Amino acid sequence: MSNSKSVTPTRTKERGLERAFLILDYLCTTSEPQRPIDIATGMGAPKSSIYELVGLLTAAGLLERTDAEGRVFLGRRLHYWGLNYLKNFDITRLARPVLEWITDQTRETSQLCMLDRDKYFVSMMNEGSRPFRISAAVGERTPIPWTASGRLLLGHLSTEKILALIPPEDFTRPHGGRIDPQKYAESVHAAWNEKFFSFDSIADNFTHCFAAPVLDAEGICQSTVCIIAPKQDAMASYAHYRATLVQAGKELSRLLSSPDSEIQGLAAE
Structure with missing residues:
Protein backbone atom coordinates (compact mmCIF):
# COMPACT_ATOMS: atom_id res chain seq x y z
CA MET A 1 0.00 0.00 0.00
CA SER A 2 2.79 2.44 0.97
CA ASN A 3 4.56 1.68 -2.27
CA SER A 4 1.52 2.63 -4.40
CA LYS A 5 1.17 5.90 -2.47
CA SER A 6 4.79 6.84 -3.22
CA VAL A 7 4.45 6.06 -6.93
CA THR A 8 1.11 7.71 -7.70
CA PRO A 9 2.12 11.40 -7.18
CA THR A 10 5.21 10.93 -9.35
CA ARG A 11 3.21 9.30 -12.12
CA THR A 12 0.63 12.08 -11.92
CA LYS A 13 3.36 14.69 -12.36
CA GLU A 14 4.78 12.77 -15.32
CA ARG A 15 1.38 12.72 -17.01
CA GLY A 16 0.93 16.43 -16.35
CA LEU A 17 4.33 17.20 -17.87
CA GLU A 18 3.57 14.99 -20.86
CA ARG A 19 0.22 16.72 -21.40
CA ALA A 20 1.90 20.13 -21.17
CA PHE A 21 4.24 19.14 -24.00
CA LEU A 22 1.27 17.83 -25.98
CA ILE A 23 -0.45 21.23 -25.63
CA LEU A 24 2.62 22.94 -27.11
CA ASP A 25 2.79 20.36 -29.89
CA TYR A 26 -0.94 20.70 -30.60
CA LEU A 27 -0.68 24.49 -30.99
CA CYS A 28 2.40 24.08 -33.18
CA THR A 29 0.48 21.66 -35.40
CA THR A 30 -2.67 23.79 -35.66
CA SER A 31 -0.56 26.94 -36.23
CA GLU A 32 -3.16 29.28 -34.74
CA PRO A 33 -4.18 30.65 -31.32
CA GLN A 34 -6.94 28.73 -29.56
CA ARG A 35 -9.03 28.97 -26.40
CA PRO A 36 -8.30 26.40 -23.70
CA ILE A 37 -11.70 24.78 -24.27
CA ASP A 38 -10.88 24.37 -27.97
CA ILE A 39 -7.51 22.87 -27.10
CA ALA A 40 -9.19 20.40 -24.77
CA THR A 41 -11.73 19.44 -27.43
CA GLY A 42 -9.10 19.10 -30.14
CA MET A 43 -6.86 16.97 -27.93
CA GLY A 44 -9.71 14.96 -26.44
CA ALA A 45 -8.41 15.87 -22.98
CA PRO A 46 -10.18 16.83 -19.72
CA LYS A 47 -11.08 20.52 -19.71
CA SER A 48 -10.05 21.06 -16.10
CA SER A 49 -6.48 19.84 -16.59
CA ILE A 50 -6.07 21.77 -19.85
CA TYR A 51 -7.21 25.02 -18.20
CA GLU A 52 -4.78 24.44 -15.35
CA LEU A 53 -1.84 23.60 -17.61
CA VAL A 54 -2.54 26.51 -19.97
CA GLY A 55 -2.40 28.79 -16.94
CA LEU A 56 0.92 27.35 -15.80
CA LEU A 57 2.44 27.49 -19.29
CA THR A 58 1.27 31.09 -19.70
CA ALA A 59 2.74 32.10 -16.36
CA ALA A 60 6.05 30.52 -17.42
CA GLY A 61 6.08 32.42 -20.73
CA LEU A 62 5.75 29.29 -22.86
CA LEU A 63 2.29 30.42 -23.98
CA GLU A 64 0.96 33.94 -24.50
CA ARG A 65 -2.61 35.25 -24.58
CA THR A 66 -3.44 36.76 -27.97
CA ASP A 67 -6.90 38.30 -27.46
CA ALA A 68 -9.59 39.20 -24.94
CA GLU A 69 -11.37 35.86 -25.51
CA GLY A 70 -8.51 33.95 -23.87
CA ARG A 71 -6.89 32.47 -26.95
CA VAL A 72 -3.28 31.45 -26.45
CA PHE A 73 -0.36 30.60 -28.68
CA LEU A 74 3.32 29.69 -28.40
CA GLY A 75 5.19 32.20 -26.27
CA ARG A 76 8.31 34.22 -26.92
CA ARG A 77 10.28 32.15 -24.42
CA LEU A 78 10.10 29.28 -26.89
CA HIS A 79 11.55 31.60 -29.52
CA TYR A 80 14.43 32.42 -27.17
CA TRP A 81 15.05 28.72 -26.59
CA GLY A 82 14.90 28.10 -30.32
CA LEU A 83 17.53 30.77 -31.05
CA ASN A 84 19.90 29.19 -28.56
CA TYR A 85 19.19 25.76 -30.02
CA LEU A 86 20.13 26.98 -33.50
CA LYS A 87 23.41 28.45 -32.24
CA ASN A 88 24.51 25.02 -31.03
Whole structure:
Protein backbone atom coordinates (compact mmCIF):
# COMPACT_ATOMS: atom_id res chain seq x y z
CA MET A 1 0.00 0.00 0.00
CA SER A 2 2.79 2.44 0.97
CA ASN A 3 4.56 1.68 -2.27
CA SER A 4 1.52 2.63 -4.40
CA LYS A 5 1.17 5.90 -2.47
CA SER A 6 4.79 6.84 -3.22
CA VAL A 7 4.45 6.06 -6.93
CA THR A 8 1.11 7.71 -7.70
CA PRO A 9 2.12 11.40 -7.18
CA THR A 10 5.21 10.93 -9.35
CA ARG A 11 3.21 9.30 -12.12
CA THR A 12 0.63 12.08 -11.92
CA LYS A 13 3.36 14.69 -12.36
CA GLU A 14 4.78 12.77 -15.32
CA ARG A 15 1.38 12.72 -17.01
CA GLY A 16 0.93 16.43 -16.35
CA LEU A 17 4.33 17.20 -17.87
CA GLU A 18 3.57 14.99 -20.86
CA ARG A 19 0.22 16.72 -21.40
CA ALA A 20 1.90 20.13 -21.17
CA PHE A 21 4.24 19.14 -24.00
CA LEU A 22 1.27 17.83 -25.98
CA ILE A 23 -0.45 21.23 -25.63
CA LEU A 24 2.62 22.94 -27.11
CA ASP A 25 2.79 20.36 -29.89
CA TYR A 26 -0.94 20.70 -30.60
CA LEU A 27 -0.68 24.49 -30.99
CA CYS A 28 2.40 24.08 -33.18
CA THR A 29 0.48 21.66 -35.40
CA THR A 30 -2.67 23.79 -35.66
CA SER A 31 -0.56 26.94 -36.23
CA GLU A 32 -3.16 29.28 -34.74
CA PRO A 33 -4.18 30.65 -31.32
CA GLN A 34 -6.94 28.73 -29.56
CA ARG A 35 -9.03 28.97 -26.40
CA PRO A 36 -8.30 26.40 -23.70
CA ILE A 37 -11.70 24.78 -24.27
CA ASP A 38 -10.88 24.37 -27.97
CA ILE A 39 -7.51 22.87 -27.10
CA ALA A 40 -9.19 20.40 -24.77
CA THR A 41 -11.73 19.44 -27.43
CA GLY A 42 -9.10 19.10 -30.14
CA MET A 43 -6.86 16.97 -27.93
CA GLY A 44 -9.71 14.96 -26.44
CA ALA A 45 -8.41 15.87 -22.98
CA PRO A 46 -10.18 16.83 -19.72
CA LYS A 47 -11.08 20.52 -19.71
CA SER A 48 -10.05 21.06 -16.10
CA SER A 49 -6.48 19.84 -16.59
CA ILE A 50 -6.07 21.77 -19.85
CA TYR A 51 -7.21 25.02 -18.20
CA GLU A 52 -4.78 24.44 -15.35
CA LEU A 53 -1.84 23.60 -17.61
CA VAL A 54 -2.54 26.51 -19.97
CA GLY A 55 -2.40 28.79 -16.94
CA LEU A 56 0.92 27.35 -15.80
CA LEU A 57 2.44 27.49 -19.29
CA THR A 58 1.27 31.09 -19.70
CA ALA A 59 2.74 32.10 -16.36
CA ALA A 60 6.05 30.52 -17.42
CA GLY A 61 6.08 32.42 -20.73
CA LEU A 62 5.75 29.29 -22.86
CA LEU A 63 2.29 30.42 -23.98
CA GLU A 64 0.96 33.94 -24.50
CA ARG A 65 -2.61 35.25 -24.58
CA THR A 66 -3.44 36.76 -27.97
CA ASP A 67 -6.90 38.30 -27.46
CA ALA A 68 -9.59 39.20 -24.94
CA GLU A 69 -11.37 35.86 -25.51
CA GLY A 70 -8.51 33.95 -23.87
CA ARG A 71 -6.89 32.47 -26.95
CA VAL A 72 -3.28 31.45 -26.45
CA PHE A 73 -0.36 30.60 -28.68
CA LEU A 74 3.32 29.69 -28.40
CA GLY A 75 5.19 32.20 -26.27
CA ARG A 76 8.31 34.22 -26.92
CA ARG A 77 10.28 32.15 -24.42
CA LEU A 78 10.10 29.28 -26.89
CA HIS A 79 11.55 31.60 -29.52
CA TYR A 80 14.43 32.42 -27.17
CA TRP A 81 15.05 28.72 -26.59
CA GLY A 82 14.90 28.10 -30.32
CA LEU A 83 17.53 30.77 -31.05
CA ASN A 84 19.90 29.19 -28.56
CA TYR A 85 19.19 25.76 -30.02
CA LEU A 86 20.13 26.98 -33.50
CA LYS A 87 23.41 28.45 -32.24
CA ASN A 88 24.51 25.02 -31.03
CA PHE A 89 22.89 22.70 -33.57
CA ASP A 90 25.51 22.25 -36.26
CA ILE A 91 23.36 20.93 -39.08
CA THR A 92 21.27 24.09 -39.49
CA ARG A 93 24.41 26.25 -39.56
CA LEU A 94 26.28 23.94 -41.90
CA ALA A 95 23.37 23.17 -44.22
CA ARG A 96 22.68 26.73 -45.44
CA PRO A 97 25.70 27.02 -47.81
CA VAL A 98 25.12 23.46 -49.02
CA LEU A 99 21.49 24.23 -49.92
CA GLU A 100 22.61 27.42 -51.66
CA TRP A 101 25.13 25.40 -53.68
CA ILE A 102 22.44 22.90 -54.73
CA THR A 103 20.23 25.73 -55.98
CA ASP A 104 23.16 27.41 -57.76
CA GLN A 105 23.84 24.15 -59.62
CA THR A 106 20.24 23.31 -60.50
CA ARG A 107 18.14 26.51 -60.21
CA GLU A 108 15.68 24.37 -58.22
CA THR A 109 14.33 24.72 -54.70
CA SER A 110 16.51 22.81 -52.24
CA GLN A 111 15.54 21.62 -48.76
CA LEU A 112 16.87 20.05 -45.60
CA CYS A 113 14.29 17.54 -44.32
CA MET A 114 13.90 15.59 -41.07
CA LEU A 115 11.48 13.54 -38.99
CA ASP A 116 9.51 14.66 -35.96
CA ARG A 117 8.56 11.30 -34.41
CA ASP A 118 6.06 9.80 -36.89
CA LYS A 119 5.91 12.78 -39.28
CA TYR A 120 8.15 14.41 -41.87
CA PHE A 121 8.91 18.12 -42.01
CA VAL A 122 11.03 20.58 -44.00
CA SER A 123 13.58 22.10 -41.62
CA MET A 124 15.22 24.57 -44.01
CA MET A 125 14.59 25.68 -47.59
CA ASN A 126 16.45 27.64 -50.24
CA GLU A 127 14.09 28.84 -52.95
CA GLY A 128 14.89 28.17 -56.58
CA SER A 129 15.99 30.89 -58.99
CA ARG A 130 13.25 30.22 -61.54
CA PRO A 131 10.77 33.04 -62.37
CA PHE A 132 8.03 30.73 -61.06
CA ARG A 133 9.32 29.20 -57.85
CA ILE A 134 8.27 25.95 -56.25
CA SER A 135 8.24 25.99 -52.47
CA ALA A 136 6.90 24.06 -49.49
CA ALA A 137 5.81 25.01 -45.99
CA VAL A 138 8.80 24.90 -43.64
CA GLY A 139 7.91 23.17 -40.37
CA GLU A 140 4.62 21.66 -41.56
CA ARG A 141 4.31 18.05 -40.44
CA THR A 142 3.47 15.64 -43.28
CA PRO A 143 2.79 11.88 -43.42
CA ILE A 144 6.10 10.15 -44.08
CA PRO A 145 4.87 7.91 -46.96
CA TRP A 146 3.94 10.99 -49.00
CA THR A 147 7.59 12.04 -49.23
CA ALA A 148 10.75 11.03 -51.05
CA SER A 149 12.87 11.68 -47.96
CA GLY A 150 10.86 9.27 -45.85
CA ARG A 151 12.32 6.30 -47.72
CA LEU A 152 15.80 7.32 -46.56
CA LEU A 153 14.97 8.58 -43.08
CA LEU A 154 13.47 5.18 -42.23
CA GLY A 155 16.09 3.14 -44.08
CA HIS A 156 17.86 1.82 -40.98
CA LEU A 157 14.61 0.38 -39.53
CA SER A 158 13.21 -3.12 -40.01
CA THR A 159 9.89 -3.63 -41.78
CA GLU A 160 8.21 -4.27 -38.43
CA LYS A 161 9.53 -1.03 -36.93
CA ILE A 162 8.54 0.97 -40.02
CA LEU A 163 4.97 -0.29 -39.89
CA ALA A 164 4.79 0.24 -36.12
CA LEU A 165 5.99 3.85 -36.46
CA ILE A 166 3.69 5.08 -39.24
CA PRO A 167 0.01 5.60 -38.29
CA PRO A 168 -2.26 3.47 -40.51
CA GLU A 169 -4.13 6.53 -41.77
CA ASP A 170 -0.89 8.00 -43.15
CA PHE A 171 -0.86 5.33 -45.85
CA THR A 172 -3.85 7.08 -47.45
CA ARG A 173 -2.81 9.31 -50.36
CA PRO A 174 -3.69 13.03 -50.10
CA HIS A 175 -6.16 12.76 -52.99
CA GLY A 176 -7.49 9.32 -52.16
CA GLY A 177 -6.26 5.81 -52.74
CA ARG A 178 -4.11 3.62 -50.54
CA ILE A 179 -0.35 3.04 -50.29
CA ASP A 180 0.35 -0.62 -49.60
CA PRO A 181 2.29 -0.69 -46.29
CA GLN A 182 4.30 -3.81 -47.13
CA LYS A 183 5.32 -2.51 -50.56
CA TYR A 184 6.16 0.83 -48.98
CA ALA A 185 8.53 -0.86 -46.51
CA GLU A 186 10.15 -2.69 -49.42
CA SER A 187 10.65 0.63 -51.25
CA VAL A 188 12.26 2.07 -48.10
CA HIS A 189 14.89 -0.66 -48.05
CA ALA A 190 15.49 -0.41 -51.80
CA ALA A 191 16.02 3.36 -51.49
CA TRP A 192 18.36 2.84 -48.54
CA ASN A 193 20.48 0.44 -50.58
CA GLU A 194 20.73 3.07 -53.33
CA LYS A 195 21.28 5.94 -50.84
CA PHE A 196 18.97 7.95 -53.10
CA PHE A 197 15.29 8.17 -53.97
CA SER A 198 13.13 10.19 -56.33
CA PHE A 199 9.52 10.06 -57.46
CA ASP A 200 6.70 12.11 -58.91
CA SER A 201 5.13 13.94 -55.99
CA ILE A 202 1.88 12.41 -54.76
CA ALA A 203 0.88 15.74 -53.21
CA ASP A 204 0.57 17.48 -56.60
CA ASN A 205 0.67 16.59 -60.29
CA PHE A 206 3.45 18.93 -61.40
CA THR A 207 6.63 18.20 -59.47
CA HIS A 208 9.27 15.53 -59.07
CA CYS A 209 11.10 15.13 -55.75
CA PHE A 210 14.71 14.02 -55.26
CA ALA A 211 16.28 13.06 -51.91
CA ALA A 212 19.76 12.01 -50.77
CA PRO A 213 20.78 11.09 -47.22
CA VAL A 214 22.84 13.07 -44.73
CA LEU A 215 24.47 10.51 -42.45
CA ASP A 216 25.58 10.89 -38.85
CA ALA A 217 28.69 9.32 -37.31
CA GLU A 218 26.87 5.98 -36.93
CA GLY A 219 25.78 5.95 -40.56
CA ILE A 220 22.13 6.72 -39.71
CA CYS A 221 20.14 9.09 -41.91
CA GLN A 222 18.96 11.81 -39.51
CA SER A 223 18.20 14.28 -42.32
CA THR A 224 18.12 14.54 -46.10
CA VAL A 225 18.90 17.10 -48.76
CA CYS A 226 16.15 17.41 -51.36
CA ILE A 227 15.25 19.04 -54.66
CA ILE A 228 11.75 19.88 -55.85
CA ALA A 229 11.57 20.40 -59.61
CA PRO A 230 8.94 20.58 -62.37
CA LYS A 231 8.50 17.10 -63.84
CA GLN A 232 9.68 17.99 -67.35
CA ASP A 233 12.89 19.65 -66.15
CA ALA A 234 13.49 16.89 -63.61
CA MET A 235 13.48 14.27 -66.35
CA ALA A 236 15.61 16.35 -68.73
CA SER A 237 18.26 16.98 -66.05
CA TYR A 238 17.79 13.82 -63.99
CA ALA A 239 21.42 12.63 -63.99
CA HIS A 240 22.75 16.10 -63.12
CA TYR A 241 20.23 16.65 -60.34
CA ARG A 242 20.89 13.24 -58.85
CA ALA A 243 24.68 13.67 -58.93
CA THR A 244 24.44 17.16 -57.43
CA LEU A 245 22.21 16.04 -54.58
CA VAL A 246 24.23 12.93 -53.74
CA GLN A 247 27.42 15.01 -53.70
CA ALA A 248 25.78 17.59 -51.44
CA GLY A 249 24.55 14.90 -49.04
CA LYS A 250 28.03 13.40 -48.76
CA GLU A 251 29.60 16.82 -48.16
CA LEU A 252 27.10 17.74 -45.43
CA SER A 253 27.70 14.34 -43.82
CA ARG A 254 31.43 15.09 -43.83
CA LEU A 255 30.92 18.55 -42.33
CA LEU A 256 28.84 17.10 -39.52
CA SER A 257 31.66 14.74 -38.59
CA SER A 258 34.17 17.64 -38.68
CA PRO A 259 32.08 20.77 -37.93
CA ASP A 260 35.09 23.13 -37.85
CA SER A 261 36.19 22.23 -41.38
CA GLU A 262 35.48 24.26 -44.50
CA ILE A 263 33.19 23.26 -47.35
CA GLN A 264 35.58 21.70 -49.80
CA GLY A 265 33.90 18.87 -51.68
CA LEU A 266 31.46 20.93 -53.75
CA ALA A 267 32.40 21.99 -57.24
CA ALA A 268 30.41 22.69 -60.38
CA GLU A 269 30.23 19.88 -62.89
